[in-house]
Amino acid sequence: xxxxxxxxxxxxxxxxxxxxxxxxxxxxxxxxxxxxxxxxxxxxxxxxxxxxxxxxxxxxxxxxxxxxxxxxxxxxxxxxxxxxxxxxxxxxxxxxxxxxxxxxxxxxxxxxxxxxxxxxxxxxxxxxxxxxxxxxxxxxxxxxxxxxxxxxxxxxxxxxxxxxxxxxxxxxxxxxxxxxxxxxxxxxxxxxxxxxxxxxxxxxxxxxxxxxxxxxxxxxxxxxxxxxxxxxxxxxxxxxxxxxxxxxxxxxxxxxxxxxxxxxxxxxxxxxxxxxxxxxxxxxxxxxxxxxxxxxxxxxxxxxxxxxxxxxxxxxxxxxxxxxxxxxxxxxxxxxxxxxxxxxxxxxxxxxxxxxxxxxxxxxxxxxxxxxxxxxxxxxxxxxxxxxxxxxxxxxxxxxxxxxxxxxxxxxxxxxxxxxxxxxxxxxxxxxxxxxxxxxxxxxxxxxxxxxxxxxxxxxxxxxxxxxxxxxxxxxxxxxxxxxxxxxxxxxxxxxxxxxxxxxxxxxxxxxxxxxxxxxxxxxxxxxxxxxxxxxxxxxxxxxxxxxxxxxxxxxxxxxxxxxxxxxxxxxxxxxxxxxxxxxxxxxxxxxx
Amino acid sequence: xxxxxxxxxxxxxxxxxxxxxxxxxxxxxxxxxxxxxxxxxxxxxxxxxxxxxxxxxxxxxxxxxxxx
Ligand SMILES: Cc1cc2nc3c(=O)[nH]c(=O)nc-3n(C[C@H](O)[C@H](O)[C@H](O)COP(=O)(O)OP(=O)(O)OC[C@H]3O[C@@H](n4cnc5c(N)ncnc54)[C@H](O)[C@@H]3O)c2cc1C
Ligand code: SF4
Ligand code: SF4
Numbered sequence: 001x002x003x004x005x006x007x008x009x010x011x012x013x014x015x016x017x018x019x020x021x022x023x024x025x026x027x028x029x030x031x032x033x034x035x036x037x038x039x040x041x042x043x044x045x046x047x048x049x050x051x052x053x054x055x056x057x058x059x060x061x062x063x064x065x066x067x068x069x070x071x072x073x074x075x076x077x078x079x080x081x082x083x084x085x086x087x088x089x090x091x092x093x094x095x096x097x098x099x100x101x102x103x104x105x106x107x108x109x110x111x112x113x114x115x116x117x118x119x120x121x122x123x124x125x126x127x128x129x130x131x132x133x134x135x136x137x138x139x140x141x142x143x144x145x146x147x148x149x150x151x152x153x154x155x156x157x158x159x160x161x162x163x164x165x166x167x168x169x170x171x172x173x174x175x176x177x178x179x180x181x182x183x184x185x186x187x188x189x190x191x192x193x194x195x196x197x198x199x200x201x202x203x204x205x206x207x208x209x210x211x212x213x214x215x216x217x218x219x220x221x222x223x224x225x226x227x228x229x230x231x232x233x234x235x236x237x238x239x240x241x242x243x244x245x246x247x248x249x250x251x252x253x254x255x256x257x258x259x260x261x262x263x264x265x266x267x268x269x270x271x272x273x274x275x276x277x278x279x280x281x282x283x284x285x286x287x288x289x290x291x292x293x294x295x296x297x298x299x300x301x302x303x304x305x306x307x308x309x310x311x312x313x314x315x316x317x318x319x320x321x322x323x324x325x326x327x328x329x330x331x332x333x334x335x336x337x338x339x340x341x342x343x344x345x346x347x348x349x350x351x352x353x354x355x356x357x358x359x360x361x362x363x364x365x366x367x368x369x370x371x372x373x374x375x376x377x378x379x380x381x382x383x384x385x386x387x388x389x390x391x392x393x394x395x396x397x398x399x400x401x402x403x404x405x406x407x408x409x410x411x412x413x414x415x416x417x418x419x420x421x422x423x424x425x426x427x428x429x430x431x432x433x434x435x436x437x438x439x440x441x442x443x444x445x446x447x448x449x450x451x452x453x454x455x456x457x458x459x460x461x462x463x464x465x466x467x468x469x470x471x472x473x474x475x476x477x478x479x480x481x482x483x484x485x486x487x488x489x490x491x492x493x494x495x496x497x498x499x500x501x502x503x504x505x506x507x508x509x510x511x512x513x514x515x516x517x518x519x520x521x522x523x524x525x526x527x528x529x530x531x532x533x534x535x536x537x538x539x540x541x542x543x544x545x546x547x548x549x550x551x552x553x554x555x556x557x558x559x560x561x562x563x564x565x566x567x568x569x570x571x572x573x574x575x576x577x578x579x580x581x582x583x584x585x586x587x588x589x590x591x592x593x
Numbered sequence: 594x595x596x597x598x599x600x601x602x603x604x605x606x607x608x609x610x611x612x613x614x615x616x617x618x619x620x621x622x623x624x625x626x627x628x629x630x631x632x633x634x635x636x637x638x639x640x641x642x643x644x645x646x647x648x649x650x651x652x653x654x655x656x657x658x659x660x661x
Contacts, residue, residue, distance in 0.1 A: 044618065048642045048646070049616050050616075053616055053640065054645075166618075187618065228638075229616075229636075230617060334640070334641020334644050334645065334654055337654070338639075338654065341655070342656070448636070495618055
């Protein structure tokens, strides 16, 4: 059997970008602008896919003028302490380059035609606001990103990127520790596609669908995630892992300290923090508490029987309330419609604050990369955006995408990648066999039902209170699910088959997560409640790394890298590329601080 | 039964934007009528993209009881 006969479609390209989201689009655009052949595959439709599809309101990571970059990196690490406890959780070199290139990336975004200014028109200002949320030294910018995905999509098309919508990654193709392409599935037509590429940029977003969604939900309507469910199945993580890329911190998921529980609106926390104006914490009787939301304060109130607590904005002036309403409508348009249906009045509304359970893997965990964003174990695989270890949110996603897109011509030249790799037909037939098996199991289990079971078991037996015995029982239950259903899902039409492939990835990543939890008792603690971890100082700054080697999982606990000499020794007043383009607005903001 | 998505076929012009853009792929184009049909409604996450993109506001999104 040869490639032509097994693949319904076959492509060759210089660069394959997996996932047309916030990080993937800039990477594809920049690589195409630099003269490369680029294919970008997107499971949904690039114009409205991924986490930015509905718009977001802030873009983070801009270092403040006059503050040395080293302090910004230290601050960034402090933020991780706040979430996860003591110790370093990320490679600081990655933090360094994303801060260093933030203004450069902002300039590229403007060149791409994205709306980066608060007021429209040539005189519009980039609206820098202090990052009150993390109390740090950096700026974020307020953005109208309602149509950011559409604008990015159009820019990619114009730059000559071949965008393949509704095409889903199945697995990566490798040759001697190097990525040489991918197998894919057309989620509408059901065809099997092979793409040969000199490099692959993985931008498929984070993982969350191993845990229950944020609002308890019965079987129907189960996708109430804060993140975009289509981008949360961890497809990219799973495929990279199976191909030999190393993952890190898969024991550590994200738990926000609190969330605003409101069934009609997405959280609007940032609106308060912007300009340093805070909402008020009050309890049911109207008693007020300090406005800074911490897990500890919440726990104290819970113990004292004072919960539920609310974030109230009734004391803010009318102008502010209008802005809240506008921000809510602007960035999450349907929310305003739904809230109007329910008679929402921002002047009177109180948002209930709740601690959040473990819900996704985005911030500290992901594919291990160095500051060039190339995988440490799989050559030719780059990871950008939330899927890369140490990166999360839009600023780092865009910046990492731009950096990698920019570096691709040099990389391809230096690595002498002048022709495509040699395909191992076994890898192709293995991927095709997975598709065929699901396609021919009409009486198999519903993939979403299986996913719901995995999520339920994870939430009950793993989640935050991970004690060894519970983990063991959870593992047993997941094993039996896997034995019975992993190969036995109903993919009798392309839509279902897409969900089968997702569930396969979710189950593979949940196994990696459990292995990681077993390996480190001290990361089993829970950090949204009063206690933090049972800290083992001997393991401070040590992380859990996992990869597949010769078909076997390998787990190591190693030191997180230090900030490199060249960065440590760089002058405090080193110039940051393109910052001067925005300097005036920035300085004003800094003076205000 | 009430679900989150409802198409008003009196307003719909069959432009297929909802079908093209829905990130959860809940729509299917009916072969006979050429019009969009809600098929995988239980996978909707109420993002509002179809509602926002529909040129005729032919789609209504309603909160079902479990989102209330
Ligand atoms: C409602 C909301 C509000 C937010 N607000 C903010 C904010 O104000 N500020 C901020 O900085 N951040 C915010 N975020 C987070 C931010 O949007 C994300 O961190 C960022 O967009 C991640 O970018 P990404 O490219 O890594 O992932 P995404 O943008 O999610 O892109 C991943 C893409 O990969 C595709 N994909 C997945 N699997 C496959 C596969 N197998 N094959 C092909 N394609 C695949 C997905 O469809 C998706 O389009 C918000 C997120 C949400 C959901
Ligand atoms: S609200 Fe979003 S997920 Fe639901 S049908 Fe519309 S576009 Fe699809
Ligand atoms: S977007 Fe609106 S008008 Fe277009 S096909 Fe869908 S429902 Fe009909």
